[in-house]
Amino acid sequence: MNYKTAIVWVAACAMLILFLVGAVGGSMVKMPGKSHRGPLPPLTPEEKRLSERLREHVLVLAGQIGERNLVNYHGLQDAAQYVGDRLRESGLKVNEQSVLIEGRTVVNLEGVLEGKAAPDEIVIIGAHYDSAPGTPGANDNATGVAALLELARAFAKAQPERTLRFVAFTNEEPPHFQGDTMGSMIYARRCRERGEKIVAMLSLETMGCYSDQRGSQHYPAPLDRFYPDTGNFIAFVGNVQSRELVRRAIGTFRKSTRFPSEGVAAPETLTGIGWSDQWSFWQVGYPGIMITDTAPFRYPHYHHPSDTPEKVDYDKLSRVVTGLDHVVTELVRK
The missing domain is CATH 1.20.5 (Single alpha-helices involved in coiled-coils or other helix-helix interfaces)
Structure with missing residues (x-):
């Protein structure tokens, strides 16, 4: 040549x-629709009350209880008790999936609303309640659990057409992450073994950090070509096989909610795409997405002892949870 x-x-x-x-x-x-730009509207009275309830959940999980995992087993047990109690207080029937890991019993907690028109079609809203070793896990993932509990509270008296499950998973963090002892993997495999028809799984993961400063947001290549460098948005993240679910969820969010949002449906081999419990559902062929502030790509306290409750922006988390209420409402329609 x-x-x-x-x-x-x-x-x-x-x-x-x-x-x-x-x-x-x-x-x-x-993605369908347009992300909100410009000033945010004032919080409604209900959003203000929701902000305070979210703060209370995070203060208990990451403040009073603190680190919660098999290393700090009592913390993990206390967190499971707290989550189960709150789901029951909402009026939901709560099932426990108990498994023995390293000689200790851990549980996934499942609050269930049976569908009225299509009970065999299941929508799962999930969040992991454990924290990484050495951190109280306020943003990762007490924020996701707080969002789960408040969505469960909002829907407890509803009559969804599809069955709606609120599931709190154990053992998402290392050394269980993306392994056989990951709580969501144990749960997802059981769903597949039972032949359950899960039409959507939403993983609520690390949702409380937002910044209007340029340069506050980072990405794995090549996503930096397509997204803003300001970390003020909530992200809807899925694999390629879940792209229709990503589009449906973010489309509903953008129609109903004046808050910045971005979406991606990418190969799960791309760094960060599978970094939560939706990954487990992908492995057994179910569609799933992650709702997140993008964790280490924005949040400097990720997996550090400094991941404490005062770092969370509860007012913006409240806006996101309000938007997710609309998303779930749309997903449970036949």
Whole structure:
């Protein structure tokens, strides 16, 4: 190959790569509707009350209880008791899936609302209640659990067409992460073994950090080509197989909620895409998405002892949970 031919070949390859990145990127990131821009509206009275209830949950889980995992087993037990009690107080029937891990019993907690029109079609709202070793886990993931509890409270008296489950998972964090002892993996496999028809799984994960400063948001390549560098949005994240669920959820959120939002449906091998309990459902063929502030790509206290309750923006979390109420309402319709 001579010099000129080599130059032409390299240029052609470069153009092909750019074309493929653009094509794949477009299918991954193009979402219905538009993200909210500009000032946020004042909180409604109900959003203010919701903000305080979310704060109370996080203060108990990450303040009073603190670290909760098999290393701090009493904390894990106390967290499970708290979550189960709150689900029952909402009026939900609560089932416990107990498993023995490293000689200790851990539980997934499941609050159930039976569907009226299509009870065999199931929507799952999930969040893990354990924390990583060495951290009280306020944002990761007491915020997700708080959101779960408040959504359960909001829907407890509803009559959904599809069955709605609120599931608090154990053992999401290392060393169980993406392994056989991960609570959501144990749960998802049981769903598959029973032949259950899960039509949507939403994982509520690390949801309380927001910033209007430029440069506050980071991404794994090549997502930095397509998204803003200001970390003021909530993200809807799925794998390619779950892209219709991503689009449906963020489309509903954008129609109903004046709060910034971004969405992506990407290969699960891309860094960060599978970093929560939705990953377990993907492994057994169910559609699932993660609702997140993007965790370590924005939050500097991720998996650190400094992940404490005062770091959470409860008012913005309240806005997000209010928007997710609309998303769940739409998903449980037949």
